[in-house]
Amino acid sequence: MRLTPEELSTEQYVLLEKLDHQELIPFVQKYLKQPTWASRFYYAVNLLILAAIALLVWRYGTQPGAKWWNALNYLAMGIAFTFLLIPVHEYIHALAYRSVGATHTSFDMYLRKFYFMAVADKFVASRKEFTIVALAPFVVISVVLLGLLIVATPLQVFIIMGALFFHTAACSGDFGLLSFYNHNRQKNIFTYDDKTSRISYFYEKVN
Secondary structure, eight states: OOOOTTGGGSTTEEEEEEEEGGGHHHHHHHHHTSOOHHHHHHHHHHHHHHHHHHHHHHHHHTSTTOOHHHHHHHHHHHHHHHTTHHHHHHHHHHHHHHHTTOOOEEEEEETTTTEEEEEEBTOOEEHHHHHHHHHHHHHHHHHHHHHHTTTOOHHHHHHHHHHHHHHHHHTHHHHHHHHHHHHTTTSOEEEEEETTTTEEEEEEEOO
């Protein structure tokens, strides 16, 4: 039987965190600074992609007739392309929510702070379910982009790598939330979104 938000208000559960969606950025920044596997993995992957890009640009620039600024132009195209991936990213979140049992999903955006989110209104998710939802876009989009490298031309590789880097960097919110879970790894956490109030609640089961 799936938990409801009302059941989380009983004595078996304690409110651990109340996250106003407008305060998502400082929340994410706080937990990405924590020494958790999620934060370490996030920074390590970004650094690895940057190192790969630097190596590719250098190798391309050493080829006869090649101009390294062409590679940079194509990298910029890849970064610009990433903005088209935003709705895809959030739609994958929504599909992941539905795969774990959510029936009402929607999307929200905060243009002033330039971030977007998929919301499953009043759907109570366990730690495992939330992890699936959080990681799904990163895994799916990264696998697709890496697969495209197989058939890409030398300059198209830079478009893909630019998109891969910028999308991975833009997954900071997902990894920041996972870092919150890692930071509280000994706790049995359940969470749900309240679409109307634009607040996410995190409860710990204590009994």
